Amino acid sequence: MSFKLTEEQEMLVKTARDLAQKEFKQKAAHWDQTETYPHENVKRLVDLGLIGMTIPPEYGGGGRPLIDALLVVEEIAKTCGTTARIVVETNMGVVGALMIHGTEAQKKKYLPMVCNGDKPAIAITEPNAGSAATELSTKAEKQGSNYVLNGSKCFITGGGVSNIYLVFARLNDEPGAKGIGGIFVDAGTPGFKVGKREPMMGLRGIPETQLFFEDCVVPEENLLVGAGDGFKKLMTAYNGQRLGAATVALGIAQGAMDEAVTYVQERKQFGRPISDFQGVQWMLADMHIKLEASRLLLHRAANNAGYGLPDHMEAAIAKAFTGDAAIQVTNDALQLFGGYGYSREYPLERMARDVRMFTIGGGTVQMLRTVIATKLLKKKISQRK
Numbered sequence: 001m002s003f004k005l006t007e008e009q010e011m012l013v014k015t016a017r018d019l020a021q022k023e024f025k026q027k028a029a030h031w032d033q034t035e036t037y038p039h040e041n042v043k044r045l046v047d048l049g050l051i052g053m054t055i056p057p058e059y060g061g062g063g064r065p066l067i068d069a070l071l072v073v074e075e076i077a078k079t080c081g082t083t084a085r086i087v088v089e090t091n092m093g094v095v096g097a098l099m100i101h102g103t104e105a106q107k108k109k110y111l112p113m114v115c116n117g118d119k120p121a122i123a124i125t126e127p128n129a130g131s132a133a134t135e136l137s138t139k140a141e142k143q144g145s146n147y148v149l150n151g152s153k154c155f156i157t158g159g160g161v162s163n164i165y166l167v168f169a170r171l172n173d174e175p176g177a178k179g180i181g182g183i184f185v186d187a188g189t190p191g192f193k194v195g196k197r198e199p200m201m202g203l204r205g206i207p208e209t210q211l212f213f214e215d216c217v218v219p220e221e222n223l224l225v226g227a228g229d230g231f232k233k234l235m236t237a238y239n240g241q242r243l244g245a246a247t248v249a250l251g252i253a254q255g256a257m258d259e260a261v262t263y264v265q266e267r268k269q270f271g272r273p274i275s276d277f278q279g280v281q282w283m284l285a286d287m288h289i290k291l292e293a294s295r296l297l298l299h300r301a302a303n304n305a306g307y308g309l310p311d312h313m314e315a316a317i318a319k320a321f322t323g324d325a326a327i328q329v330t331n332d333a334l335q336l337f338g339g340y341g342y343s344r345e346y347p348l349e350r351m352a353r354d355v356r357m358f359t360i361g362g363g364t365v366q367m368l369r370t371v372i373a374t375k376l377l378k379k380k381i382s383q384r385k
């Protein structure tokens with residue numbers, strides 16, 4: 001397996017890096033402090049073809065493999081975690097599920113919207129169903145040629161900003177995963193309301209909100225996957241999102257590390273740069289090792305996925321390792337800035353808040369370890385009870 005980038009990939013990375021460093025870096029604190037969605041960044045990404053990279057050209061996308069999207073995500077995340085998440089969600093997750101399981105009509109309707117910068121939202125979590133997603137209770141009941149949705153969701157990224165919502169709902173009375181399917185609900189559909197914005201710790205340029213469905217009628221054509229194996233299909237597609245999310249964590253941590261490498265060579269104490277001290281050097285070396293290992297795990301999973309979806313186990317290993325490692329590295333970078341790292345005048349405190357989410361959202365690192373152990377022990381999660 002080769003990890004050497006092609007010439008085309010090198011150019012892609014350069015484009016994303018220039019954009020992130022020259023344009024996105026200066027306003028990253030603004031989106032955080034004002035809790036504003038970075039529409040102007042999305043426009044720039046669309047103009048440069050960095051949204052919808054994995055979507056086939058016939059729907060307006062770039063037709064690129066997953067690894068190319070991850071390369072871009074890392075560069076953007078180095079300066080702005082919020083914007084990098086938008087790149088993830090316009091290339092993976094709902095997009096992956098739609099490309100593989102969607103009808104031609106669904107693809108024609110939604111994929112061009114995504115390519116124009118419309119970030120889809122994925123609505124799984126409910127107040128009483130987080131890690132235990134298969135216990136969700138939002139219902140989508142078939143009535144004639146429609147589905148009628150009732151229930152609520154929480155922590156949905158992009159609530160109120162997104163126009164496309166892929167809602168995980170219970171389609172019949174069968175408990176657990178077998179009763180769950182996925183259905184598209186468009187913003188503005190009567191009976192669909194966006195609730196309060198959660199006051200979050202980081203990544204505050206994108207809202208996390210509640211969603212409410214009260215006798216919300218959607219046509220049966222909106223069903224993406226039905227009951228039976230639908231939940232499994234959705235989760236398989238979600239492995240792409242997991243790699244994307246972990247790459248945001250990697251990028252934030254690499255960005256923090258880059259800041260630290262510059263800072264320790266400029267900051268003088270005891271009459272010399274603090275980079276002269278072995279204690280500091282060893283911290284940097286350990287940080288670098290963690291980032292390199294994370295990147296290798298992520299790139300292995302993405303390269304093996306090609307133009308398709310990553311392997312469940314490879315994605316779980318990569319996200320679990322990177323989630324923990326990125327928090328440690330960002331925290332150490334902040335430490336190397338001393339009091340300035342804790343100051344809101346420097347980006348480190350924002351980066352430390354932003355990166356904290358990646359051991360929680362999209363499957364906690366504990367649940368990912370359960371996935372890994374389950375596979376090792378060849379035991380179904382549902383058999384644990």
Ligand SMILES: Cc1cc2nc3c(=O)[nH]c(=O)nc-3n(C[C@H](O)[C@H](O)[C@H](O)COP(=O)(O)OP(=O)(O)OC[C@H]3O[C@@H](n4cnc5c(N)ncnc54)[C@H](O)[C@@H]3O)c2cc1C
Nearest residue numbers: 122123124125130131155156157357360361362363364366
């Ligand atoms: C910033 C952010 C964005 C999000 N965006 C979305 C989104 O767009 N769409 C969406 O659907 N959801 C979203 N979520 C929700 C996220 O997926 C859930 O928070 C996550 O799945 C955990 O669920 P929970 O918060 O209910 O925690 P819980 O499931 O209650 O877990 C609490 C703790 O218990 C541990 N735990 C639970 N069960 C086990 C077990 N069996 N073994 C070991 N440990 C266990 C967990 O690891 C965790 O540490 C988002 C969350 C955040 C923070």
